Amino acid sequence: MISPNDITVNVIASIIASAFFLAAGFIWGKYKERRREFGRNLEEYDFYPFTVTRENFGEFNLNNFRLGMHYFLKNEDHTAARQLIFIGEQSNVREKLEPAEQKEYAHLFEKYEGKKIIDDTQEFLANYERIVRLVGKSFPNTGIEILLHNLADPAHSLITLENNVTGRHLRDGATNLLIDFKRRQLTNEDKLNYELNIGSRKFKCTSIPIKRKDFGIVGGICINIDANYITEEVLKDRQRIETWFQNFLRTDMQLDENILSKDEYAKALKGKRHFKDESV
Secondary structure, X not given: OOOHHHHHHHHHHHHHHHHHHHHHHHHHHHHHHHHHHOOOOHHHOOOOOEEEOOOOOEEEOHHHHHHHHHHHHHOOOHHHHHHHHHHHHHOOHHHOOOHHHHHHHHHHHHHOOHHHHHHHXXXXXXXXHHHHHHHHHOOOOOOEEEEEEEXXXXXXXXXXXXXXXXXXXXXXXXXXXXXXXXXXXXXXOOEEEEEXXXXXXXXXXXXXXXXXXXXXXXEEEEEEEEHHHHHHHHHHOHHHHHHHHHXXXXXXXXOOOOOOOHHHHHHHHOOOOOOOOOOO
């Protein structure tokens, strides 16, 4: 016959054992998370799949990608493998791999949750979409185009476009923008205030890469000013100049806010009219 004391001991022992296994499971889960979190960056490996040629052009290196793919199928590094997948998606790697390798890539993609990488990038860029859209709508009919590329999908990268002067459409590709961004990243160059001459068209442009800590360059904001429109149409006569500046300075509402420093605010109350006004 089992005594009440034996039942109590067994219950306590079961509770302790359950608590032990629960704690062990929690610690193991945290350990796996830490392994994922503190992996190496892809560029620390010899098979980083992006190289610069002698002519200083950046290009995707398919052989290095293959080496990385096989390595991360056998050796786990959550950080570097996801970076490899991201670069692969940017470079349309599925179309470049042999059929047998495509199956291996699909395995890699599933193992490291590649779908989540793409979805997270789209979510990451959502706020940039709003910024580009609102900046563009601030300067309508001025010949100043602003757009946003999602470089996780370079074949259909154009996701936001305001004040269209280049004739492109949403979901158009990014041409060589990604490669040029990466090349300039390696040489620490900005893509600022550059001129483009395409046939009879002329543009002043600035392109700004959007970087994400875990994946590098994931998007790009481009500002394109139609230089010929400004010089040949807007500056043609006084009325067109006035119309352009009316569009440039157009407002939709008036608010009671102060954006000046204390000193500038005091000078404004005394009659200072602009930042180069030295009369006050």
